[in-house]
Amino acid sequence: MDLGGELDINFDNASGPFPNNLVVRPIGRVAGAELPGLDLRSPLTEETIDFILKALAKYHVLSFPDQDLTKDQQVLFTKQFGELEGHVALDHNGKPFPAVHIVSNLDPDGQPTAKPRSHGNYFWHSDKSYHATPSLATILYAKEIPPNGGATQFANMQMAYDELYPEMKQMIDGLEVVHHWAQSRRNSCNAPATPEQEKESPPVTHPIVRIHPETNRKSIYLGIHASHIAGMNWHEGREIIYRLTDMVTQPRFVYTHEWKTNELVMWDNRSLMHRATGDFAQDLHPRVLHRTVLRGAKPLSP
Numbered sequence: 001m002d003l004g005g006e007l008d009i010n011f012d013n014a015s016g017p018f019p020n021n022l023v024v025r026p027i028g029r030v031a032g033a034e035l036p037g038l039d040l041r042s043p044l045t046e047e048t049i050d051f052i053l054k055a056l057a058k059y060h061v062l063s064f065p066d067q068d069l070t071k072d073q074q075v076l077f078t079k080q081f082g083e084l085e086g087h088v089a090l091d092h093n094g095k096p097f098p099a100v101h102i103v104s105n106l107d108p109d110g111q112p113t114a115k116p117r118s119h120g121n122y123f124w125h126s127d128k129s130y131h132a133t134p135s136l137a138t139i140l141y142a143k144e145i146p147p148n149g150g151a152t153q154f155a156n157m158q159m160a161y162d163e164l165y166p167e168m169k170q171m172i173d174g175l176e177v178v179h180h181w182a183q184s185r186r187n188s189c190n191a192p193a194t195p196e197q198e199k200e201s202p203p204v205t206h207p208i209v210r211i212h213p214e215t216n217r218k219s220i221y222l223g224i225h226a227s228h229i230a231g232m233n234w235h236e237g238r239e240i241i242y243r244l245t246d247m248v249t250q251p252r253f254v255y256t257h258e259w260k261t262n263e264l265v266m267w268d269n270r271s272l273m274h275r276a277t278g279d280f281a282q283d284l285h286p287r288v289l290h291r292t293v294l295r296g297a298k299p300l301s302p
């Protein structure tokens, strides 16, 4: 993986030596590395935190296998990297989400169901791009994973940007995209946004090409929350969004993560789009993950 940036850790130097005996095993060509041997219940040293953030900037998806975390411990783990982000929307009972949000296919009686409450996660997206300051990283801790399937896919938006043909890069240069929760609901064929949600999440504008603050690499910033291109005919803008989304999510830019129970995964929303595949017997097997999110900053333009 070509980093092209300025991290002061040379991950390409085989197995280190890295601080605190950390081990990093790259998973694939597109994204992903496994960091085995850590117990995330214990506080991390500053050096380890810094190392993990750099590994995140390089590999985009980090897997910490064999963890044993309560929700409170996951919150403490998350807060070591920055500010814990609450969830905007209210849940289906009209209550705010707690710090740890549960991603699952369980119905209110705790039974697996193939009827999701929302279809949003099945579309390519970057978490909370409809916020002025979208999420930096998302952390999912796998409590229950079906015997087959239920993977999450990650598309590397830096790699995809680099591979765009020059005329396309030129055409999108400087464009701004309006992201809007209410339009996201329409894009994903979900129930319309409620008036409260409309009020909480007005449209925001982000550059279509953003810069990663750690590596200065450019990436495409789109996803299901994208509504249209600022200052352009609505339909023409949507055409560009669809066409570009097809290009940047080709299989050659995608890493498919097959989950293991007790694994914690942290991904970088600044350089990836992701989606749930839903490809498992949803009415038979529970899939339960505990989710915390790190607040990010305003996406940077080149």
Ligand code: OGA
Pocket (backbone or CB within 6 Å): 103, 121, 127, 138, 140, 150, 151, 152, 153, 274, 275, 276, 277, 289, 291
């Ligand atoms: C999320 C998400 C995908 C999945 O939690 O933000 O998109 O596979 N999850 O559950």
Ligand code: MN
Pocket (backbone or CB within 6 Å): 121, 125, 126, 127, 274
């Ligand atoms: Mn998501």
